[in-house]
Amino acid sequence: MSDDAAILTGPRVKSCSAARSFVSHARLIGAITFVSRIVGLLREMIAFRYFGDTGVWAAWKVAFTVPNLFRKLLGEGALTGAFVPLYAQAVKRDEQAPEGGGQQARHGSAHDFAAAAVNLLAGLLLAITLLGELVLLGLLVLFEWSPNNLLVLRFSVIMLPYVTLVCLTAFLGGILQVHHRFGAFAFTAVVLNLCLIVIIAIVAKTFDLTDRAQQITAAYWLCGGVLLAGVAQMLILFPSLRAAGFRFRIMIRCWTPAVKRLMLLTLPLAGGAGVLQIGVMLDKGIGQFLAAGPGYQTL
Numbered sequence: 001m002s003d004d005a006a007i008l009t010g011p012r013v014k015s016c017s018a019a020r021s022f023v024s025h026a027r028l029i030g031a032i033t034f035v036s037r038i039v040g041l042l043r044e045m046i047a048f049r050y051f052g053d054t055g056v057w058a059a060w061k062v063a064f065t066v067p068n069l070f071r072k073l074l075g076e077g078a079l080t081g082a083f084v085p086l087y088a089q090a091v092k093r094d095e096q097a098p099e100g101g102g103q104q105a106r107h108g109s110a111h112d113f114a115a116a117a118v119n120l121l122a123g124l125l126l127a128i129t130l131l132g133e134l135v136l137l138g139l140l141v142l143f144e145w146s147p148n149n150l151l152v153l154r155f156s157v158i159m160l161p162y163v164t165l166v167c168l169t170a171f172l173g174g175i176l177q178v179h180h181r182f183g184a185f186a187f188t189a190v191v192l193n194l195c196l197i198v199i200i201a202i203v204a205k206t207f208d209l210t211d212r213a214q215q216i217t218a219a220y221w222l223c224g225g226v227l228l229a230g231v232a233q234m235l236i237l238f239p240s241l242r243a244a245g246f247r248f249r250i251m252i253r254c255w256t257p258a259v260k261r262l263m264l265l266t267l268p269l270a271g272g273a274g275v276l277q278i279g280v281m282l283d284k285g286i287g288q289f290l291a292a293g294p295g296y297q298t299l
Helices: 003-051 055-075 077-095 099-106 108-144 147-159 164-177 188-206 212-235 238-243 257-290
Strands: none
Touching: 003 055, 003 188, 003 212, 055 077, 055 108, 055 147, 055 164, 055 212, 077 108, 077 164, 077 212, 077 257, 108 164, 108 257, 147 212, 164 212, 164 238, 188 212
């Protein structure tokens, strides 16, 4: 083959390889997402089988909406949406650096940026969680609530730390996406559903779920199960992160120029995403606080 033919053939080979890689990744994500939807449907069926259309289960579902709102807003929304392209650019620059600098030097700036962003996000999420806990405790102490609304607040107090876990998991998933590792993060939704199914099965054998008092106790167990699921979701990402070369480390000075740019890009995205998520939360809140009986969680 002549040199000219090789030059013409090279880009075609790379293009075909990239196309095959895209298709294989799409198949993997599609398959795991399909499994996740099936397991999620199974979770809802099992929960309805044991809890039924009751105020306790409705209160739990409304409380579970709160951490998911932050997940969609920060974890999978504005912050990750702004981070992924910036991190991808940093990785590309490092890969194009001279080979003489060594692997660590060539990937240093991208990994430093990712580590600084993770540190900043962790601090922000911990602050949000602490502030949220104080607000919820204040609402519990200062006001009187109906039984079901009181349960919403109590369940929210327990599950609010899931905000930190699920948002960090989604952000770490963004790091993996840049390195073309999609399977582990796609599987995190399956992990959550499986954990909740196991907890529901345990409480169904342990408590009499036809009794409201025992339903409430079982719901507290489910709140704890959400936190355990959050830890498990994060842990399953660590092997893939290590394989991608990412090493988390605590950084005191995480307000770097790259992180400043990240936050500037995040603000407009957060504004648009926040309107949608707040609207969803208001819909559920109106259904919860104005409804007179069970069944409103299906609205």
